[in-house]
Amino acid sequence: MCGIIGYIGDKKASDILISGLSHLEYRGYDSSGVALMHSNNIDVYKAQGKLINLIEVLKTKQEICEKSNIGIGHIRWATHGLPTTTNAHPHTCNCKSLTLVHNGIIENYQELKEELIKTGCIFQSQTDTEVAAHLIAYEYGKTNNLLKAMQNAVKKIKGAFAFCAIHKNEPNKIVVAKRNAPLIIGVGENENFVASDIPAIIEYTKKAIYLSDYQVGVVQKNNIEIYDDLGNLIPNKVEYLPFEAVAISKMGYKHFMLKEIHEQSDVVRNVLSGKLISPLENIKLDECKLSQEKIKNITRVQIIACGTSLHAGMVGKYIIEKFAQIPVDVEPSSEYIYRDTIADENTLVIGISQSGETADTITAIKQVKEQNSHIAIITNRTDSTMARLADSLLPISAGIEVSVAATKSYMAQLISLYLLAIYLMENKNIQAHKEEVINLKQELIQLPNKLESLLENTDDIRRIAKKYSSYKDFIFIARGINFPSALEGALKLKEISYINATGYGAGELKHGPIAMLDENMPVLAILNTGIVYDKVLSNCEEARARQAKLIGVTNYIAPKDKDLFDDLIMIPSVSDLMSPAMNIVVLQLLAYYIAEYLGKDVDQPRNLAKSVTVE
Ligand code: M6R
Numbered sequence: 001m002c003g004i005i006g007y008i009g010d011k012k013a014s015d016i017l018i019s020g021l022s023h024l025e026y027r028g029y030d031s032s033g034v035a036l037m038h039s040n041n042i043d044v045y046k047a048q049g050k051l052i053n054l055i056e057v058l059k060t061k062q063e064i065c066e067k068s069n070i071g072i073g074h075i076r077w078a079t080h081g082l083p084t085t086t087n088a089h090p091h092t093c094n095c096k097s098l099t100l101v102h103n104g105i106i107e108n109y110q111e112l113k114e115e116l117i118k119t120g121c122i123f124q125s126q127t128d129t130e131v132a133a134h135l136i137a138y139e140y141g142k143t144n145n146l147l148k149a150m151q152n153a154v155k156k157i158k159g160a161f162a163f164c165a166i167h168k169n170e171p172n173k174i175v176v177a178k179r180n181a182p183l184i185i186g187v188g189e190n191e192n193f194v195a196s197d198i199p200a201i202i203e204y205t206k207k208a209i210y211l212s213d214y215q216v217g218v219v220q221k222n223n224i225e226i227y228d229d230l231g232n233l234i235p236n237k238v239e240y241l242p243f244e245a246v247a248i249s250k251m252g253y254k255h256f257m258l259k260e261i262h263e264q265s266d267v268v269r270n271v272l273s274g275k276l277i278s279p280l281e282n283i284k285l286d287e288c289k290l291s292q293e294k295i296k297n298i299t300r301v302q303i304i305a306c307g308t309s310l311h312a313g314m315v316g317k318y319i320i321e322k323f324a325q326i327p328v329d330v331e332p333s334s335e336y337i338y339r340d341t342i343a344d345e346n347t348l349v350i351g352i353s354q355s356g357e358t359a360d361t362i363t364a365i366k367q368v369k370e371q372n373s374h375i376a377i378i379t380n381r382t383d384s385t386m387a388r389l390a391d392s393l394l395p396i397s398a399g400i401e402v403s404v405a406a407t408k409s410y411m412a413q414l415i416s417l418y419l420l421a422i423y424l425m426e427n428k429n430i431q432a433h434k435e436e437v438i439n440l441k442q443e444l445i446q447l448p449n450k451l452e453s454l455l456e457n458t459d460d461i462r463r464i465a466k467k468y469s470s471y472k473d474f475i476f477i478a479r480g481i482n483f484p485s486a487l488e489g490a491l492k493l494k495e496i497s498y499i500n501a502t503g504y505g506a507g508e509l510k511h512g513p514i515a516m517l518d519e520n521m522p523v524l525a526i527l528n529t530g531i532v533y534d535k536v537l538s539n540c541e542e543a544r545a546r547q548a549k550l551i552g553v554t555n556y557i558a559p560k561d562k563d564l565f566d567d568l569i570m571i572p573s574v575s576d577l578m579s580p581a582m583n584i585v586v587l588q589l590l591a592y593y594i595a596e597y598l599g600k601d602v603d604q605p606r607n608l609a610k611s612v613t614v615e
Pocket of ligand 1: 306307308309352353354355357358361405406495608609610611612
């Protein structure tokens with residue numbers, strides 16, 4: 001949530017800041033700003049709305065831009081105060097000497113603000129961030145040293161933050177600090193960078209220092225110093241960044257979302273690689289650090305996640321309970337943290353998160369870690385806060401996902417959960433369902449090819465998307481292992497097209513939602529051959545009897561039932577167990593084409609952000 005970039009070197013800072021912010025736009029995009037240092041002056045430029053507005057502002061300030069080789073920038077997702085130019089970062093102190101950008105939330109900002117007002121500070125914005133600018137400036141007044149001022153200020157701040165500050169009396173440095181919000185320092189030749197996420201700097205350097213909580217750093221053109229929480233200088237730990245610059249290009253697709261949907265067959269191949277060798281061999285999962293004895297002793301599994309990751313977890317429940325025969329609870333992290341949860345050393349807790357930075361999930365994981373449960377983290381970011389909390393770190397290796405709507409990361413999470421479920425079963429030596437598991441492994445191996453054949457011809461989905469794009473409401477129904485697919489399909493549609501879509505277990509329709517049905521409420525039903533096929537078909541009849549338009553997504557339909565549906569989207573033949581991985585691609589594409597047809601901002605839908613770092 002929000003993005004930070006900083007640059008110090010010989011190049012034109014504004015170009016690097018804008019390029020960095022453009023790669024962070026997926027984190028927030030309601031306003032943006034930069035502060036440019038030049039000959040002991042700092043100029044701040046901000047704009048409301050998308051980054052393009054800031055670019056337009058800077059076009060009129062080229063004289064300043066040419067002179068500045070040091071600067072900081074920010075792209076905002078509003079938490080405190082409206083998304084206006086005044087509330088946009090960077091924020092400055094009253095004498096304009098100090099300027100800073102911030103990610104996170106300062107919890108005690110009211111208290112600090114009142115104290116600062118007593119010292120004469122005048123506030124311009126409604127943000128919590130401006131408090132930090134005044135506080136660090138106040139501390140600077142006592143020390144005349146930006147590093148010391150930052151160190152003193154962060155001791156007074158409660159909450160989460162990544163700060164990046166410059167001061168006109170110390171024009172050769174950027175001072176940074178962090179707690180519970182990511183910040184990296186990119187290491188270059190005669191230049192260095194600061195960023196809240198890798199995409200902002202990957203085209204300039206592949207080397208970085210990950211700042212840890214409570215550390216403060218001083219970044220200069222040819223030097224980086226990191227200080228621990230006690231103020232001691234500590235050795236720099238330089239790591240190699242896991243992404244290639246090419247991963248953040250659209251590669252000819254109109255949107256990142258479409259590109260990412262089409263990458264899913266390769267994503268499945270990646271996740272399976274080295275783990276599922278053949279249907280007759282056991283799953284290899286070296287990342288799982290549970291001994292066989294520990295696995296046998298697991299009495300319950302708790303899956304904690306948010307949004308799309310939560311839906312992946314719900315599919316995980318079906319397969320873990322079925323194959324590993326362990327009871328599984330799945331809960332949104334935001335609910336998990338506000339009750340007395342029961343977990344112990346025989347509980348396996350699985351945290352699922354694409355970003356690894358979702359605040360609610362981090363809090364839930366930290367909370368349950370105290371109960372000595374084994375923590376497995378399924379994430380796309382091995383460099384994330386959550387990854388660092390893991391006892392078993394299960395990377396999904398989906399490659400960077402830029403579009404705010406999660407697609408390929410969901411697929412990779414699903415496949416990781418299938419592997420984990422089978423791994424637990426094999427280590428418990430459970431014989432039931434053995435044949436079914438051999439078939440499932442065969443299907444997992446075949447899945448990438450089937451996904452490719454589904455993605456080869458999407459004309460039907462496009463046609464149906466256009467036909468239904470003017471409806472204002474949708475209901476998605478399914479049962480069994482595809483119930484989470486209905487929830488996820490509805491979430492995708494809502495997120496990027498702003499059409500009201502709700503997912504229900506098909507059996508629940510008649511317990512209330514059926515009251516909503518008429519010719520203006522299309523019902524999308526997922527029905528795969530398997531134990532719930534006939535039941536979902538009956539639920540479709542109920543909807544049809546209320547004049548609802550019916551769209552079916554299925555791998556099979558008896559000729560006699562075809563007329564029940566207004567439109568049918570056929571998927572390649574697949575078992576019920578494997579079908580969530582196929583059905584979801586149809587639903588992702590349907591949401592994509594509806595949003596695209598309506599001219600929505602598919603990759604950056606309103607009000608959302610790629611990583612939700614506030615609770
Ligand atoms: O990074 P995470 O997987 O923890 O994020 C969780 C949700 O915020 C995320 O899945 C969100 O629902 C996406 N916008 C879904 O498209």
